[in-house]
Amino acid sequence: MQISLGKIADHVGGILEGDGEIGISGVAKIEEAGKDQITFLANPKYARFVETTGASAVIVPADFSSASSRALIRCPDPYFAFLKAVVLFHPPHPLLEKGIHPTAVVGAETDLGDDLAVGPYVVIGKRCRIGHGTVLMPGTVIGDDVCIGDQCVLHANVCIREKTRIGRRVIIHCGSVVGSDGFGFARVGQKYEKIPQTGIVVIEDDVEIGANVTIDRATLGETRIKRGAKLDNLIQIAHNCTVGEDTVIAAQAGLSGSTHLGKRNRIGGQVGFAGHLTVGDDAAVGAQSGVDKSIPDGEMVFGYPARPIRETMRVMAALNRLPDLIREIRQMRERMKALEKKTRK
C-alpha cells in the first residue's frame, strides 16, 4: 500500500514542500528510513540527518530551514504529526465488533443507542442510557440509572456505580472504578459509623481515565471531572472533588476530599493533595509533592510540603551544604573561643 505525500500532509495537518504525488509506503526513524518512507525531525540535534536520510520525505518543525531539496512537511509538532502518519499506515483494528453480545445482561427500561459494541459478560443496570457508537468491553459492570454519552470506550472490567453520568467521547481504561462510596465515617464512641454517600460522579466530555483509577461519589452533590481532563493510571479522586478542564494528572497521584483543581493544571506522579484545597488555573505541581495549601493561578509548586518551586529549590540547595556548614560552625566556635580568650587578657 502506498499513500501519496499530499494525502499524508493533509492527514497530519502540515504544509507540504515538494511533490505531493510521491508515493510513501511506510514510516521509520530518521537514521533508518529508506526510499518510499517518511520520517520526522523533532530534536534540532539531529537536523543534519535531514540531508543524509534515505527517506523520501521528512516531517520537520514549522520554522525549519533546509538547504536540501528533499520533500518536507512542516508542522508545529513534528513528533505528533509523525504518530498520525504511523496510524495512517497501521490503522488500529477495532477493539470489538459492533453489536450486542448475546451474553450481555441489560436491565429493564435501559435505552441503548445505535451502533454499539457491547462485549461478552457486560452487565448494564436498569434505567440506563447508553449513547450511540459507544464501546463496552468484556466484563464491564454498569450500575442502575447510569447515563453514558456517545462514542465512549469503556475497557474491560471497568466498574461504573449507580447514577454516574458520563459525557461524550470519554475513554476509561481497564479496571477503573467510578462512583465508589466516598470514605466518610462518623466517630460514635470508640467506633466508626458509615456516613451515607448519596451523591454522584459526573465525567464530562473528552475525559480520559487510566487503568485501575478510583473516583469516589460525593457525600452529597457531585464529584466532577471536567471537560478534557486526562488522568493517568492508579489515581485516587476522593468524594466531592473537582478536576478542572484540560487538567492532566500523572499516575498514582491522589486528591483528598473536597479538593478542587482548576483548568489546565499539570499534576506530577504520586502527588498527594490534602482535603478542602483550591487550586487555580494553569498551576503545576512537581512529582511526589505533598500539597497542604491552596495554590493560586499559574503557580508552580514542589516539595514536601509543596512550596513555590524557587523556594523549594533554594532550601534543597542549602540542605546539601548543611553537613559542611556544621563543620564550619564547629570551627567558628573554636575560633570564637580563642578570640574571647585573647580579648579577656
Place this chain on the structure above:
Amino acid sequence: MQISLGKIADHVGGILEGDGEIGISGVAKIEEAGKDQITFLANPKYARFVETTGASAVIVPADFSSASSRALIRCPDPYFAFLKAVVLFHPPHPLLEKGIHPTAVVGAETDLGDDLAVGPYVVIGKRCRIGHGTVLMPGTVIGDDVCIGDQCVLHANVCIREKTRIGRRVIIHCGSVVGSDGFGFARVGQKYEKIPQTGIVVIEDDVEIGANVTIDRATLGETRIKRGAKLDNLIQIAHNCTVGEDTVIAAQAGLSGSTHLGKRNRIGGQVGFAGHLTVGDDAAVGAQSGVDKSIPDGEMVFGYPARPIRETMRVMAALNRLPDLIREIRQMRERMKALEKKTRK
C-alpha cells in the same frame, strides 16, 4: 411525601424542641432551605442563619443556645444527623434484586445462606459458605474454601482468593483483591525463586475496604484486618500484617510485610510503612509519611522519615530558615576574619 419532625428526631437520634407533628418534605442547606424543609447547623460561624433560615426545623449541636422559637433537633454531631435525614428522604434503592442470577456459577459443596443477592457472572468456588443477606455484585470471583458472613456487600469485580475468611457486615468496594500471594522470593544464585504463600487473609466484622485495594495472604498463618477497621481506596496490605480494631487508613497508603497496626490508628494518605514494625493503639501518622520505626501508643508522627510531629515541625521550620542562615554564616565568617586580624596586631 411528608415525614413528621418527631419521626425525623427519632431516626437521627436527636432531642426534639418544638412540635413533633410538623410535616417535613425535604432537606436543604441552611442558606437555601424553605418552608417544610429541615436543615442543619454544624459550624458556629453560621449560627445567625438559625434565626433567618426559611426552614421549618434545624438540626443543631447539643449545646446550642437559641433565642428563636424555631423547631430544633439537638444532636452531638449535627452533620451526621442531617445525612441520616437525607437518607430518610432519599432511601437508597437496593444495589441488586434478591436471588441468585441464573448465570452465577456456584461450586460443589458450597453452602449459600438465605436472602442472598448474587448478580450476573458471579463465580463462587467449591466448599464455600456465604452467610444470610449477603450481596455479591456482578463479576465478583470467589475462590474455593472461602467463608463470608451475613449481611456483607461485595461490589462488582471484587476478587477473593481461596481460603479467605470474611466476617459479618463487611463491605468491599469494586475491584479490590483479597488473598493475593504475598511478595516473597528467595534469592538462589542470581535469580529469585517463589516462596509459597500458604497462609490466609481474615477480615473481621464491620470492616469496610475501598476500591482497588490489595490485601495479600500470609506466607504462613494470617494477614488480619480486625473488627471495624476502615480502608480507603488503592491501599496495599502486605503478607502477615495486622490492622487493629477501628483503625482508619486513607487512600494509597501501604504496609510492608509483618507490620502490625494497633487499635484506633489514624493513618494518612500515601503513608508507607517499612516491614516488621509495631504501632500501638490510638497512634496517628500524617499524610505521605515514611514510617521506619515502631510507634508507641498515642503518638502522632509525621515526615520522611516519620518522627514525633513536634520534632518534624521544628525541623521543617528550621529548614525554611536555612538559606538565610547560610547568608548569616557567610557574614560571620567575614566578621570573624576581621576580628582575628585586629586581635593579631
Place this chain on the structure above:
Amino acid sequence: MQISLGKIADHVGGILEGDGEIGISGVAKIEEAGKDQITFLANPKYARFVETTGASAVIVPADFSSASSRALIRCPDPYFAFLKAVVLFHPPHPLLEKGIHPTAVVGAETDLGDDLAVGPYVVIGKRCRIGHGTVLMPGTVIGDDVCIGDQCVLHANVCIREKTRIGRRVIIHCGSVVGSDGFGFARVGQKYEKIPQTGIVVIEDDVEIGANVTIDRATLGETRIKRGAKLDNLIQIAHNCTVGEDTVIAAQAGLSGSTHLGKRNRIGGQVGFAGHLTVGDDAAVGAQSGVDKSIPDGEMVFGYPARPIRETMRVMAALNRLPDLIREIRQMRERMKALEKKTRK
C-alpha cells in the same frame, strides 16, 4: 501421612545428617514442635532450641555446628527450605480444574494449547495463542492477537490488551492490567489531543506481577518486563519502560515513561522514577525515594530527591541537628557583637 526424612531432605535440597528412615508427620515452630515433627533454625539467636526442641529433625544453616545427636538437614537458606517442607505436607490444591469452561468465549483463529484450565466467563480475543498448561482464572479478559506461553497463571479479572506477548511460567495476580494505553497527549491550543499508542507490552519468562498493577503499552515499539523480574501490587509501569532481568519492585512504586531499569535492581515501595532515566545493574533504591537522575551500576540511592545513600544519611543526620544549630548561631551572633564592641575600644 508420614514422609521420610530422607525424602524431605531431597525435596528441600539439603544435606541430611541422621537417619533418613525417620517418619515425619508435620511441621512446627522450633519452640512448639513435638515428636515426628520437623522444624527450622534461621536466626542464630535461637540456636539453643536445637538442643531442647521436641522436634525429630531440624533444618539448619549449612555451617551450623551442633553437639546434639538430633537429625539435621543442612541448607543454605533454612527458612526457604522449611517453606518447601510446609508445601510437601500441605500441597496446594489446584486453583482450577483442567478444561475449558463452557462459558469461556474464545475468538476465531485462536489456538489453545493442551492441558489448559480456563475458568468461567473468561474472554479470549481473536488470533491469540495460549500455551500448554496455562491457567486462566474466571473473569480474565484477553484482547485480540495476544500470545501467552506455557505454564502461565493469570488470576481472576486480569485484563490483557491486544497484541501483548507473554512468555512462559508468568504469574499475573488478580485485577492487573497489561497493555493499557500509554499516557500521551499533544497540546493543541489549550486542549490535549490523544497520541495514538500503537506499541505493545512484552512480558518475558518467569516474571511475576502482583495484584492491580498497571503496565502501559508503548507509544511505538515495546514496554518490556524482562526474564525473572518480580513486581509487587499496585505498581505503575509507563509506556516504553524496561524492567531488567531479576529486578524486584516493591508495592506502589511507579516508573514514568521511557525509564529503563537494569538487572537485579531492588526498588523499594512507593518509589517514583522520573521519565527517560537509565538505571544500571545491581542498583538499589530506598522506599519512597524520588529518583530524578540516572543511577550507575551497583549504586544504592535514597531520598527525595534520591542521592547516594551515604549522602542522604549525612544530610538527614545534619537536618536533625538544625534546630540546635540555629540556637547556637544566635548565641554566636551575640558573642560576636560583644567581641566587636570590645575590640572597637
